[in-house]
Amino acid sequence: MHHASCLCGNVKIEVAGDLPPPNACHCTMCRKQSGHYWASTEVKKTNMTVTGDVTWYQASDRVRRGFCPTCGSFLFFDPLFQDWTAISMGAFDGPTGVKLTHHIYIDNKGDYYDIADGLPQNGQ
Numbered sequence: 001m002h003h004a005s006c007l008c009g010n011v012k013i014e015v016a017g018d019l020p021p022p023n024a025c026h027c028t029m030c031r032k033q034s035g036h037y038w039a040s041t042e043v044k045k046t047n048m049t050v051t052g053d054v055t056w057y058q059a060s061d062r063v064r065r066g067f068c069p070t071c072g073s074f075l076f077f078d079p080l081f082q083d084w085t086a087i088s089m090g091a092f093d094g095p096t097g098v099k100l101t102h103h104i105y106i107d108n109k110g111d112y113y114d115i116a117d118g119l120p121q122n123g124q
C-alpha cells in the first residue's frame with residue numbers, strides 16, 4: 001500500500017500493491033501544469049482510491065488533468081479511455097520503491113535544462 005496527497009492534505013490517494021515504474025514527461029502541457037517536467041506512475045484505476053475534492057481540467061477530449069482546488073497541487077493525468085491514471089511521483093509519502101525508467105516527449109523539452117541521467121529518451 002502506498003499513500004500520496006496534495007500539499008494541503010485535502011486530496012488523499014491510496015494505491016494497492018507496488019507502484020509501476022515511473023517515467024518523466026517533457027510535453028508542453030505537463031511542463032506548464034507542473035512548472036518543470038513531470039514524473040508520474042501509471043496506476044490501474046481499480047488499484048487506487050481517492051478521497052477529497054479534485055478539480056478536473058479537460059485538457060482534450062481524451063484526457064483530463066486533476067489538481068487540488070485548495071492548494072493547486074497537480075496530481076493526476078487521466079486518459080478517459082484507458083484503465084490507468086497517472087499519479088504525480090512528488091505526491092507520494094515515504095519510500096516509493098521505484099526509479100524513473102525513461103523520458104518521454106523530449107521533442108517538447110525546455111532549453112533551460114539537460115537530461116543527463118543516461119535513461120532512454122523518446123521524442124514522443
Ligand SMILES: [Zn+2]
Nearest residue numbers: 006008068071
Ligand atoms: Zn490540496
